[in-house]
Amino acid sequence: MPSILSFVALSNGQPTRASLEVLTRCRQLAAQHGHDLAAVVLAPDPSAAADAAQQYGAATVYTVADSSFENALNTPMLGALDAVIEQAQPAVVAFPSTEGVKDILGALAVRTGGAVIADVAEFEIKDGGVEALRPVMAAKFLARTRAEGNPVLISVRSGSYVAEEAPVAGTVEAMAFTSSEAKQTLREVVASVTGGVDLSDARVVVAAGRGVKDDEGKRLVEELAEVTGAAIGASRAVVETGMFPATAQIGQTGKVVSPEVYFAVGVSGAIQHVAGMSNSRIIVAVNNNADAPIFDVATYGIVGDLYQVLPALIAEIKNANGTT
Ligand SMILES: Cc1cc2nc3c(=O)[nH]c(=O)nc-3n(C[C@H](O)[C@H](O)[C@H](O)COP(=O)(O)OP(=O)(O)OC[C@H]3O[C@@H](n4cnc5c(N)ncnc54)[C@H](O)[C@@H]3O)c2cc1C
Known part of the structure; x- marks a missing residue:
């Protein structure tokens, strides 16, 4: 057979x-x-x-x-x-x-x-x-x-x-x-740490885009990842600024991910980014521009300033988890 x-x-x-x-x-x-x-x-x-x-x-x-x-x-x-x-x-x-x-x-x-x-x-x-x-x-x-x-x-x-x-x-x-x-010798493993969770196999991913402008924004992304047990991803824009490592880049020239939940935080939804995450089961987009293309692929969209939305979201999730 x-x-x-x-x-x-x-x-x-x-x-x-x-x-x-x-x-x-x-x-x-x-x-x-x-x-x-x-x-x-x-x-x-x-x-x-x-x-x-x-x-x-x-x-x-x-x-x-x-x-x-x-x-x-x-x-x-x-x-x-x-x-x-x-x-x-x-x-x-x-x-x-x-x-x-x-x-x-x-x-x-x-x-x-x-x-x-x-x-x-x-x-x-x-x-x-x-x-x-x-x-x-x-x-x-x-x-x-x-x-x-x-x-x-x-x-x-x-x-x-x-x-x-x-x-x-x-x-x-x-x-x-x-x-x-075997003709190969392993010399070094350079491990990528993206929120402590392997990005490619993560059930939840929190991805940061250019809307995340400073250390405070980065801290909010990290906290959202922590309370949801997520790996941290990034758009190319914030990888190029050095705010996030190249190993976190999601998209056409980065990693392809398909978690159960994908938070796109301050990400516009350029086609090259969407190529790496459109297979995600649930996409939650946080963006202050209601016309951002990310909302075309999002399951849930929150139109607002991420610096106000994320603290409220984190507090709600902590509340639901009973960890406040
Ligand atoms: C050949 C090629 C390959 C590429 N490969 C990739 C790739 O693999 N991955 C990738 O990501 N990109 C890739 N790019 C780049 C891609 O075209 C976009 O430039 C990039 O994805 C934009 O990143 P962004 O969404 O973070 O930034 P932007 O497009 O600048 O979007 C930032 C978003 O944040 C929102 N925002 C701003 N402030 C706030 C706030 N306070 N609260 C909430 N929202 C806010 C804005 O409304 C905007 O929608 C590639 C480009 C090319 C040409």
Whole structure:
């Protein structure tokens, strides 16, 4: 029976939200087309993540344990994934669209002789191939793309699907692997700290734009992030001034995020910014210009001065949380 293999990316040893979304979509497609569903976990200790993958329906979980996966080095990841694909012979291999996955997807296609569709917002299996919708031109348009290959490798934007549990009593296949072929050495990890929460996988993001003009505005953004458990993002305008780090930039030339709630604070909603956040489930915009384009994509809009709106919003959230 053909199978679908879902790659499970980890954060602190647990599957990322985006990975579970992709796994859920793969489960739906497997059920629809009568395919087997498998997952692959690469980690120094993959056991907890393998259990979690089974909670989301992976009947077989291929695990590869090696300390080199701690830091997502390309060469060992490629070697291990190539070996798992060889073993599992999947028709489709689906990945969350992370920075690490972007790094290896092309090389993996060359190794496996497969086809690739990267960074899609939707995908389905159709007529022996994979069809997908890909945001293009700063996410202004969606391109319908089709790939046929053996296998088809596909990476999926976070927030494209909702992760749903569907536990199975599956099997775990531990694969032997040595990272001797690794030609890379990790010299340094430069961690980006955006409010202490990983921006790409955050459930809530508070993004600051040029309306945040000074230290007081920045402090309000940080406090809103703290009370909502959010990661802090930024428009390019405030990254260029040095007020926020480049790693916080969201948009066409920054990160693509799709949290459950996105606060756009003093952000105008330029197309290059919206390209990185339009997939967010709920968008709350705070802007003193009622004609700002951000209100075209916002779920809730607050027209007002952020220096007055944010303190009131923070007080209400603290009140609701019982932390006043
Ligand atoms: C090739 C290219 C790539 C780009 N890539 C990116 C990208 O990845 N990410 C990105 O963000 N941008 C990107 N840009 C820049 C983009 O075009 C915009 O210039 C930028 O997003 C504007 O940032 P902003 O919304 O913070 O600033 P502005 O457009 O200046 O908007 C500031 C907003 O704050 C509001 N405001 C002001 N004061 C207050 C107040 N007191 N209270 C409430 N609201 C207030 C204003 O009404 C305004 O709407 C790119 C541009 C190009 C050409």
